Amino acid sequence: MNNDINKTAVIGMGALGMLYASQISSALGPDAVYFLADQNRIERYKKMTFTINGTPWSFPIKSPAETDPADLIIIAVKYNALPSALETMKYAVGPHTTIISVMNGIDSEAIAGNRFGDEKVLYCIAQGMDAMKFGSDLTYTRSGELCLGTRIKGQEDRLKALTRYFDSAGIAYRTESDILKRLWGKFMLNVGINQTCMAYEANYAQALTPGTIYYTLVGAMREVISLSQKEGVTLTEGDLESYIELLKTLSPEGVPSMRQDGIARRPSEVEMFSGTVRRLAARHGLLVPVNDMLYEKIKKIEASY
Structure with a gap:
């Protein structure tokens, strides 16, 4: 498989979704990342001005019908929104897509793996950030780090590609043996x-x-x-x-x-x-x-x- 990650789709325009999308955009350019959303959310987002630590931000937003398979998908939604998020992102998942979830809890990876294939989903835990989002305004003083690891055998190349990508995007991470x-x-x-x-x-x-x-x-x-x-x-x-x-x-x-x-x-x-x-x-x-x-x-x- 082609391990290079160039295009990232983020689903969930909450605190962590905006945090990681802004880091990728700042490091790799605005064309490197986009948000996925259904048409109703897109219409609502068009009327909003998003800020990060007081600075206005805008991101490309695509509907499911407008997207092609992404190299990386970051799931950053609330737990009760996960089923609809998986449906929204289905056209962005291709054979080589890698999926990570920065959601809380212990089962979002298994749920995504059941839908799209366990081989595509790596373990990811977001910790140490103090990001808060109220309305369309995100504030944080600590961006924390991501803890990464494989879920099944044979994912080592995916994990290496992801860490290379995070190095280039300036996203703090660590790999975990356990x-x-x-x-x-x-x-x-x-x-x-x-x-x-x-x-x-x-x-x-x-x-x-x-x-x-x-x-x-x-x-x-x-x-x-x-x-x-x-x-x-x-x-x-x-x-x-x-x-x-x-x-x-x-x-x-x-x-x-x-x-x-x-x-x-x-x-x-x-x-x-x-x-x-x-x-x-x-x-x-x-x-x-x-x-x-x-x-x-x-x-x-x-x-x-």
Whole structure:
């Protein structure tokens, strides 16, 4: 196969979609990347002025009918939008297309692989960024990094091509030998910080201050540790502590994506976090009272919209 990556399609014009599209555009030119969207979204986007850290930005946007197979597709949508995103991007997937997901959770890669072929989908975890998007305005102080790895045998050449491309685009990354543990570690972090900040209307500084909010954060993460061990992934208390230290590097007044959802009064990704924890825990006969509480609390918040 031809391993060179020249044309990137991004689906999802949220914080991470805009972050990576702008990095690629800045380094490789505006013709190197475009967004994929259905016609309704395109019409809505045409009426909006997008900014990144206060600077106006514009990106090419194509409908499914206008696109040809891309070399790389970055999936950057909310969990509940994944099925429609896969449908929107189907004409952009060719035999040599590589697909990565910067979504949270632990199953978007498998879902995309089932639709388009496991050989096309690499593991990718986005971490360490403090990007926030409200309306059409993206702000961030830390762009973080992507953790990359293969999912199945025979993907090594795809991974090498992707890292070459990210080198040229100036996108920070690291390759992981145990990418599955990293995936579960980021899931553990998000189950804690995303849900806790939404449930308690907190920012990072408030979530890290000893007290009810902090103990909820840690308790939810510890339940994922127990669950991971049942799933054959060995997360430890040391992993939890390292992710707490990572949170301390983010802007204290910043908030994670689910808190942004709450502020905007839009549906959150609670099903991807405590919803997944509860489903898997039931399979193993585990009790997850902190995630049960967060699930119910967030569902009540959403019901009030």
